[in-house]
Amino acid sequence: xxxxxxxxxxxxxxxxxxxxxxxxxxxxxxGEIHALLGENGAGKSTxxxxxxxxxxxxxxEMIIEGNRVEFHSPADAIKAGIGMIHQHFKLVENFTVxxxxxxxxxxxxxxxxxxxxxxxxxxxxxxxxxxxxxSAYVWQLSVGEQQRVEILKMLYRNARILILDEPTAVLTPQxxxxxxxxxxxxxxxxxxxxxxxxxxxxxxxxAHRVTVMRQGKLSGxxxxxxxxxxxxxxxxxxxxxxxxxxxxxxxxxxxxxxVKDLFVRGFKGVQAVDGLSFTLHSGEILGVAxxxxxxxxxxxxxxxxxxxxxxxxxLLGDADVTCASVRARIDKGLAFxxxxxxxxxxxGNMNLADNLLxxxxxxxxxxxxxxxxxxxxxxxxxxxxxxxEIAVGNKKAPVRLMSGGNLQKVVLxxxxxxxxxxxxxxxxxxxxxxxxxxxxxxLLLRERDRGAGVLLLSEDLDALLKYSDRILVxxxxxxxxxxxxxxxxxxxxxxxxxxTTPEEVAKIEAVSHx
Amino acid sequence: xxxxxxxxxxxxGTSGGVLAIRIVSIxxxxxxxxxxxxxxxxxxxQAGSILYSLFVQPFFSNYGVTDTIKAGIPLIILSIGVSLAxxxxxxxxxxxxxxxxxxxxxxxxxxxxxxxxxxxxxxLMAVVSIAAGMLWGAIAGLPKAYLRTNExxxxxxxxxxxLKLVHALVLGPWRDPQSKGFPMAPVLPAQGxxxxxxxxxxxxxxxxxxxxxAVYWFVVARNRWGYEIRVTGESAxxxxxxxxxxxxxxxxxxxxxGAICGLAGMVEFAGRAHRLDVNLTNGxxxxxxxxxxxxxxxxxxxxVMSLFMAGLNNGGGYAQTEGxxxxxxxxxxxxxxxxVLGFDVLTRYKIRIGGVLIDVDTFRQRRKSKAxxxxxxxx
Numbered sequence: 001x002x003x004x005x006x007x008x009x010x011x012x013x014x015x016x017x018x019x020x021x022x023x024x025x026x027x028x029x030x031g032e033i034h035a036l037l038g039e040n041g042a043g044k045s046t047x048x049x050x051x052x053x054x055x056x057x058x059x060x061e062m063i064i065e066g067n068r069v070e071f072h073s074p075a076d077a078i079k080a081g082i083g084m085i086h087q088h089f090k091l092v093e094n095f096t097v098x099x100x101x102x103x104x105x106x107x108x109x110x111x112x113x114x115x116x117x118x119x120x121x122x123x124x125x126x127x128x129x130x131x132x133x134x135s136a137y138v139w140q141l142s143v144g145e146q147q148r149v150e151i152l153k154m155l156y157r158n159a160r161i162l163i164l165d166e167p168t169a170v171l172t173p174q175x176x177x178x179x180x181x182x183x184x185x186x187x188x189x190x191x192x193x194x195x196x197x198x199x200x201x202x203x204x205x206x207a208h209r210v211t212v213m214r215q216g217k218l219s220g221x222x223x224x225x226x227x228x229x230x231x232x233x234x235x236x237x238x239x240x241x242x243x244x245x246x247x248x249x250x251x252x253x254x255x256x257x258x259v260k261d262l263f264v265r266g267f268k269g270v271q272a273v274d275g276l277s278f279t280l281h282s283g284e285i286l287g288v289a290x291x292x293x294x295x296x297x298x299x300x301x302x303x304x305x306x307x308x309x310x311x312x313x314x315l316l317g318d319a320d321v322t323c324a325s326v327r328a329r330i331d332k333g334l335a336f337x338x339x340x341x342x343x344x345x346x347x348g349n350m351n352l353a354d355n356l357l358x359x360x361x362x363x364x365x366x367x368x369x370x371x372x373x374x375x376x377x378x379x380x381x382x383x384x385x386x387x388x389e390i391a392v393g394n395k396k397a398p399v400r401l402m403s404g405g406n407l408q409k410v411v412l413x414x415x416x417x418x419x420x421x422x423x424x425x426x427x428x429x430x431x432x433x434x435x436x437x438x439x440x441x442x443l444l445l446r447e448r449d450r451g452a453g454v455l456l457l458s459e460d461l462d463a464l465l466k467y468s469d470r471i472l473v474x475x476x477x478x479x480x481x482x483x484x485x486x487x488x489x490x491x492x493x494x495x496x497x498x499x500t501t502p503e504e505v506a507k508i509e510a511v512s513h514x
Numbered sequence: 515x516x517x518x519x520x521x522x523x524x525x526x527g528t529s530g531g532v533l534a535i536r537i538v539s540i541x542x543x544x545x546x547x548x549x550x551x552x553x554x555x556x557x558x559x560q561a562g563s564i565l566y567s568l569f570v571q572p573f574f575s576n577y578g579v580t581d582t583i584k585a586g587i588p589l590i591i592l593s594i595g596v597s598l599a600x601x602x603x604x605x606x607x608x609x610x611x612x613x614x615x616x617x618x619x620x621x622x623x624x625x626x627x628x629x630x631x632x633x634x635x636x637x638l639m640a641v642v643s644i645a646a647g648m649l650w651g652a653i654a655g656l657p658k659a660y661l662r663t664n665e666x667x668x669x670x671x672x673x674x675x676x677l678k679l680v681h682a683l684v685l686g687p688w689r690d691p692q693s694k695g696f697p698m699a700p701v702l703p704a705q706g707x708x709x710x711x712x713x714x715x716x717x718x719x720x721x722x723x724x725x726x727x728a729v730y731w732f733v734v735a736r737n738r739w740g741y742e743i744r745v746t747g748e749s750a751x752x753x754x755x756x757x758x759x760x761x762x763x764x765x766x767x768x769x770x771x772g773a774i775c776g777l778a779g780m781v782e783f784a785g786r787a788h789r790l791d792v793n794l795t796n797g798x799x800x801x802x803x804x805x806x807x808x809x810x811x812x813x814x815x816x817x818v819m820s821l822f823m824a825g826l827n828n829g830g831g832y833a834q835t836e837g838x839x840x841x842x843x844x845x846x847x848x849x850x851x852x853x854v855l856g857f858d859v860l861t862r863y864k865i866r867i868g869g870v871l872i873d874v875d876t877f878r879q880r881r882k883s884k885a886x887x888x889x890x891x892x893x
Contacts (some may be wrong), residue, residue: 072520306754326757336755344751350744358756361741371736 003066004031005161005192006051006082011060013046014185020046021057028161028209033183033193035207037200039236039433041217044196048163053077064161083154084163087170089146093139097121097132101153124156126435129185143293144175151182161192168202169431173292173461173494180206198433200232201462212236218324236434247445248390249485252281255315256453257303257334257422264298264477272395274300274477276312280422280453285444286482287459287468289493295477296457297339303455303456304336305329316422330359335420337411337428339457341404345411348400352392353377355399356386384413389439405436412443423447426457441467461490475499521863525645532861539857546697550849554842568833568846572825578832581716585824586817587716587783588613590723592802593820595763595774597811601734602747602767608654608669610799611676612727612772615650616643616779618680621790624702625688631850632705639706639780647776648769650676655768659761665768679733681792686792698791708785719781726774731813743767801827808854826850 008026012019021043028034038044049055051062053071063275064080071077074084080134091100102117118134125132130148138146147167154162164183168176183193183206197203201209209223212235220235229445250256257280266272272295280286292297303314305326314322316332324332338344346355353374360366366373381395394401399410408428413422425444429437444454445467458464464471471488473480481502483493495505540706544565551561570577592609599606619642632636651671653757657663673681683699690743734740746753746760753760774827779795801823830843859865864873 238732304755306758326754330757336757340751343749344755347745347748347752354741354744357741358745358752361738361756367738372731372738374736387556 002032004028005030005065006194007063008047008051008481009061009063011047011050011057011062013043013050013055013057015046016276016370021050023060024213024216024218026211026218028192028194030192031187031190032208033187033195033206035203035210036194036196036213037198037203037210037232037236038127038213038219039198039435042213042236044213044435047213048084048194048196049167052082052163054084057449076326078154078159080156081158081160082163083157083159083161085147085150085154085165087165089150090145091138093148094137096137097137097149098134100138100149101156105157121152121156125152128152128155128182128189130155130182140236142175143170144172146177147171148182149181151186155186160190161162161194162186163194163196165196166198166431167195168197168199169459171495174498176202198236200229200236203227203232204229204513205447212509247467250284250448252284253451253470254282254317255279256282256317257455258313258315259303260313260315262299262302262314263310264295264302264307264312265310266295266298266469272477273302273309276474276479278472278482280455282421282451282453283455284469285448285467286455287464287471288455288474289461289464289471289497290474293495294474294497296426298477299474300336300339300424300455300457303424304334304338306336327362330418333418333421335415335423337408337415337423337425339426339430341407341411342400343392346399346407351396351398351400352381352384352390352410353395355410356417359414360418380417384410384417388413399502402433405432405439408432408436408440412440416443416447419450420447420453423452424457425454427459429458429460429463436455437463461493465490465493473497520866521859535857535860536854538632539853540569540850542857543846543853546849546853547846550842550845551838554838556838560836562692562832564836564838567836568826568829568843571832572829577823578828580716581828582821582825583716583720584714584786585828586821587719587723587785588778588798589802589805589820589824590817591719591778591781592775592799593805593809593816594726594813595771595778596802596806597809597816598730598734598743598774598815599767599771600747600806601740601811602743602763602770603701603768603773604658604764605666606651606654606669606768606771607666607803608650608672608772608799609775609778609802610797611669611673611794612650612775613779613782613799614645614673614676614680614795615646615772616776617783617787617790617794618647618676618683618779619643619776620780620783621683621688621699621702624706625699628703630706635703635706636708636784639784640777643776643780643783644773645776647772647774647779649772650776651768651770651772652765654772655765658768659764667769677795680790680794684791690789696791699789702784702788706784707788710785715786717781722777722781727813727817734813739763773876775802792841804851 004027006026008024008479011021011024013021024043024047026047026327034043036048046055050057053074053076056071064082092103094105098114098118098121101121102112109377115117122134132145132148132152138149142151151162167179171179187193195207204227207227210221210227211218212220212222214236222231251286260277262273262276263271264273274295275298277278278286288296298307302309305321305324312322313320314330316334319332321329321332342348347358357366357372357377358434366376385392390409390413392406396504399407423444428444429440432440441463444456448454456464456468465485467486469485470482471485471493472482473493475497476499480496480499492505492509494507496502547565548561551564557563572582582668592613595608595612596606620639623639623642627635627638654668654672657668658665681697682790684697688699690698708717708719734744742758742763746758746763750760782794783790805816805819805823809819826847830840830847833843834840860872864871866872
């Protein structure tokens with residue numbers, strides 16, 4: 001048995017109203033990839049944030065490489081050789097790779113010797129097989145490359161224990177594979193790698209050992225042969241929810257949303273949507289696949305009226321809503337579940353009633369002569385809590401205190417309340433645990449069967465293949481192709497996502513008997 | 515690795531300890547003030563009477579309280595105007611100028627229509643002052659909404675324009691021929707004075723201020739427009755998602771905020787000053803910014819903080835009669851404000867100095883448990 005590098009004993013951390021970690025033990029060894037698995041709100045991130053010095057435990061002790069430690073800040077953790085890579089990267093866009101890596105390093109003083117630093121960084125990168133152009137600016141890099149910068153940054157700080165929070169959430173399948181290769185290499189070199197995740201597939205694929213958490217407590221440890229879908233699912237969830245199983249196809253009927261020749265500019269004037277046309281029918285889920293940043297956000301925002309368009313046409317049923325306001329579109333039956341749950345979909349500092357009002361506060365039924373009908377809203381809050389099983393401590397408390405799954409339930413409770421004919425759902429299950437994910441998809445399927453058309457944007461190809469009736473592949477703001485569920489295969493769609501046309505895909509597949 | 519001084523964010527935010535913190539902060543300011551007074555050579559006895567006139571007289575003597583209320587009236591109205599804009603995260607620091615514009619409007623009515631009967635005169639002054647305040651708000655609001663100018667800068671600059679306009683008017687066309695050369699406009703004809711209560715000088719403006727506070731509360735907490743303001747203030751993205759017309763609201767909120775501050779100018783003019791001069795606004799528009807901040811945009815807090823600031827200001831005046839220079843009085847006010855704002859950190863953070871934890875809730879719990887065990891002992 002190799003030596004343990006991280007030993008956490010009896011870690012306890014309470015937040016107001018929640019026991020985030022309760023007496024959790026955790027051990028990770030030198031040279032292993034260790035997956036920390038659990039549903040959202042299971043306390044994985046809290047535990048790792050404590051290890052990385054961002055939070056302080058209320059109780060319990062930490063032993064790093066044999067020494068008892070106490071962290072007062074992330075800087076202390078870095079000194080002890082622990083580096084954490086967060087889901088949202090902390091890089092300076094206008095700095096080069098080398099500058100970002102050097103930034104904040106203790107050897108970087110007032111006068112910067114760029115040459116020496118670049119040489120040192122390059123050496124570290126080569127030793128760990130990390131391929132990066134040191135003089136490239138971060139804004140020029142893909143998400144996968146930016147992640148490599150973060151990893152390099154930690155290695156340059158002599159991190160021997162590397163924590164990655166949901167590292168594949170923003171990567172394409174190809175980039176994920178590459179990341180795992182890098183991580184394996186680093187583990188072989190003696191690093192301890194801890195990945196926080198809730199994706200079982202990845203865990204089974206790369207992890208040497210798995211620690212599973214449930215509701216703030218340790219729920220099980222598995223290693224080697226014991227790591228399997230079934231065993232881990234059992235440990236993760238209080239009740240077994242079926243992961244597989246076929247979804248019956250929808251019955252597509254009349255067109256409910258038509259987009260014709262849509263052109264939309266994105267951030268910094270980039271041509272984000274570049275001549276896009278499609279039709280969404282009542283009773284179908286049209287999945288939208290694509291690598292992040294290929295126009296999905298702009299498409300969703302343009303359809304829902306939040307973002308202005310350059311040219312094109314948007315029809316909701318028979319009505320031309322190309323120039324209609326957000327409100328007019330809502331009143332005509334368009335629901336939108338935005339990508340950014342916390343800052344767009346909900347107002348964190350407001351309570352449930354105010355958040356349920358967000359997209360219908362002007363409706364007569366929500367208003368009295370003088371003001372908003374808060375008595376009626378209180379009833380609606382109770383209804384939503386019951387119907388969508390929203391776990392909530394204090395109904396008057398700001399919603400930012402709720403967990404991700406519950407937040408998304410609030411968004412859906414609001415958006416579905418008006419029986420919409422079109423639902424634009426942008427990454428509706430991102431960051432959610434299996435239980436909440438299943439519930440959200442069940443709700444979308446129910447809406448589909450009721451007769452709504454659902455435009456489902458997702459980065460999870462498995463889910464898209466499972467739930468969509470058709471899949472539209474976006475590449476650089478254009479439609480690469482629309483594939484029927486029956487013909488859709490993950491490999492095909494993956495290639496189309498990288499810019500291969502369906503015809504070319506067919507040729508390649510014919511040659512390689514793929 | 516241990517640091518001497520650390521700040522930990524309080525997870526639960528503020529609790530019931532706010533009042534305790536305020537009291538401690540005032541006590542701390544009193545302590546520092548005493549030190550200052552000893553440094554400038556006051557005996558303990560003199561220091562005592564100075565402290566009395568600074569902190570006790572304005573709030574506990576008959577004369578002081580009436581004075582405090584009179585000075586508090588315009589502050590309440592201005593702070594409500596400022597709070598409305600702050601609620602939407604529009605940093606209107608132009609209350610001073612909007613108030614001056616309102617006062618100019620009211621004074622103009624008095625100068626050009628001096629023979630109007632009481633009610634029409636007062637109403638016309640109110641309408642014109644509101645219009646002037648609206649104009650001042652709109653000059654900042656329109657470019658903010660449509661050209662994305664920075665309202666902090668524009669409202670600040672508009673202050674100086676309005677104040678210099680007052681200067682120009684009272685030195686030039688509106689100068690009172692009987693003022694013996696002093697730069698002031700003629701006195702408002704007596705029928706235009708706001709009715710006051712007995713001989714206290716507390717005038718109708720108080721009622722108006724209280725009504726405004728109630729209306730502000732209702733609009734922000736209960737009304738549909740207030741809902742839009744709150745959502746926009748919290749998150750511009752959520753506002754767009756909710757289909758809120760943010761541009762329209764930027765203009766509207768700054769115009770209404772300006773209107774309220776303009777009205778404050780008329781209230782001060784017709785209720786207390788009774789003539790336009792360069793000291794009419796007297797920095798009250800800036801004080802209102804501090805009040806709005808200290809009261810956390812809470813309408814009832816605005817009343818309390820307005821009276822507090824008004825009393826503090828008056829106390830500085832009383833203290834001067836005790837023989838300290840006005841500069842020292844101003845310094846003492848500064849110390850108090852600094853202390854109140856500084857201790858405010860405790861409502862949001864736990865502080866650890868060396869091994870000592872400073873945390874309001876811990877103190878309160880300890881006191882509670884002490885009280886509990888003391889109670890048990892008696893049994």
